[in-house]
Amino acid sequence: MNGLLILQVCYVILLLFVCLRVIYDTQNTTKTLAYLLLVVFVPIVGMVIYFSFGVNYRKRKMYDKKLVINEQFQNNLEAALISYSKDILNKSDASVKENKKLVNLILKENLSPLTNNNDVKLLINGERKFPEVIKALEQAKNHIHIEYYIFEDDHIGNEIVNILIKQANEGVKVRFIYDDFGSRSIRKKLVKKLKDSKIEVFPFYKIKLIALANRINYRNHRKIIVVDGHTSFVGGINVSDNYINDHTIKNKKFWRDTHLQICGPATWYLQFLFLCDWNFCAQDEVALNDSLFPRKETFDSQQDTHVQIAASGPDSDVPTILFALLQAINLAQKEVLITTPYFIPSDSIMDAILISAMSGVSVKLLVPNVSDSRLVNAAASSYYRSLLKAGVKIYKYNKGFIHAKTMVIDDEIAIVGTANMDVRSFDLNFEVNAIVYDDVVANQLKKEFYNDLLDAEPIEYEQWKNRPQYHIFLDKLARLFSPML
Structure with missing residues (x-):
């Protein structure tokens, strides 16, 4: 058997393997057919595109969300969350009950309960968000958890980092996750500055050349801050001067965005998400205690707003x-x-x-x-x-x-x-x-x-x-x- 024939046989085997992988892995029929045609008729380009964009990571989840290993404890926790959510739904007013299908969907797929007794503040644009964030960070007593897709090495980024360092020096536990692609500008200087102050910092899904395409794809686009387990921030505004509309700067593009500040039990699930991502990045489980998940009676809420958190990603069973x-x-x-x-x-x-x-x-x-x-x-x-x-x-x-x-x-x-x-x-x-x-x-x-x-x-x-x-x-x-x- 000459060398050319061996290469042809290897090529056919590779092509067959990729086609079988596409059929097995791709759930959408239209996508399956499209990738098969691409792989068969434009093999090299097709394979690159498929492995870059077509691999179903949800099917083979990147990591498991479970924070506990004991299966019985996990089952008891799930039952408690379902019971808790249904109890709140039953006691809520008609407008909330009318949307119970949505509540039940998120509860079933995310195990994210409906919560009440939340104070919710709508924050329009960076100039409204960041003063509230800074105020909350400065008032932290136990811990600060930060997770961002984009965290820039600029004025607002450094202002927040300086507060984190000050709080860490005063005994507040600070954990910091940044997306390795979106926040690449802070990889060296700001990350070193945080680590030098004994703050734990980890990149999310660190980009490596050997798996460049997939690691650029599966990014952490979340923007979460949790302070002392009772105050949280979530929404579209990253940490960057671009999100602050400073009218004194000539020709600066106006940036319109929306964020929420939540004080209340809805923070529990944002905390849960952060800790899951932390376990994945740090490969180190955080010991669970009441400081991370304060008891409901400790919240000093002025409103009775019902909030539920929905999350998804390659780690989810469904979108x-x-x-x-x-x-x-x-x-x-x-x-x-x-x-x-x-x-x-x-x-x-x-x-x-x-x-x-x-x-x-x-x-x-x-x-x-x-x-x-x-x-x-x-x-x-x-x-x-x-x-x-x-x-x-x-x-x-x-x-x-x-x-x-x-x-x-x-x-x-x-x-x-x-x-x-x-x-x-x-x-x-x-x-x-x-x-x-x-x-x-x-x-x-x-x-x-x-x-x-x-x-x-x-x-x-x-x-x-x-x-x-x-x-x-x-x-x-x-x-x-x-x-x-």
Whole structure:
């Protein structure tokens, strides 16, 4: 057998192996067929694309969320959480009970209970968020947990780092997780500064050349701060000067974003998520105690806001955030208000929006006029004609860049989080959203949505339908790359 024949046999075996892997691993039939055609007809390129973007990490979870090893204890804990959530739901008012399908979905898939007695504060833009964050960090007595996709080595980043160092020197336990891709600017200087102050710092899923494609894909897009187990922050605002609108700086782009501050039992699940990610990064389990999960009676809440946390990522059995958004849209009777910087919806989300609009629900979508990626902008545009035809009102934000990821359902549900309405957030990244079942918070978020519309322009169906054919073709061409955007 000559060398060429051996290479041909090896090539066929490799091709067969990859095809079998695609069939076994890919759940979506359309994706399976697309990857098979790509691998067979453009083998080298196809294999690179498949192993970079097509491997189903949810099927072979990157890590296990369980914080406890004892199976019996785990079962008892799960039963207690389910009982706790159902008890709160049974005692809640009618507006919360009307959304029990959404509550039960998140409880079943995330084991995230519905919580009450939360104080929730809506924080619009970095200039509202960071003063509250700094105040909470300075008041910490026991521990500070920080986890961010982007944490920059700039003014606000250094201000927060200096507070962390000061608190650590005074005996507060500080744990810090940064995404190794999104926060690459702090890898050396700021990380060293933190470590020199005896603060534990770990990168999330450290990028290595040998697995570069997958490790760039599966990023931690969460933005979580937990202080003393009772105060937490979650939403779309990273730690960067870009998120602070300083009008004294000439030609600085306006950045519109939304975050939440939560004081109350909903912090428990954000703490749980942080500790799961910490165990994965540090390979060291944190001993659980009452300081991490304070008893409910220790909370000094002024409101009785119901909050539930939804999280998903490659470690999840199912895409919980995607399912939660689907259920929320399906529950809508009157109005759905969606804000997202990147709109590349899954087929199921697209169908849910279309069905709601065609059923008489008022659906409004707010997106940036100019995205930070032309390819993403073009791909998003390819969906607009179908939406407009179904009656969805689409608005393009002109004041600057809108980075908020929010949804309001029927003046009753407010959703704020880190997940964009795109394939990457639903399938590839670690994300977290807060679902607030409260008419006060929902109406506050609704008010902000309509304020944003004052700086936006609507897309008219007739005008959009009659765009030049080459624009339509380029948008549809960009859409083919949606799994990679």
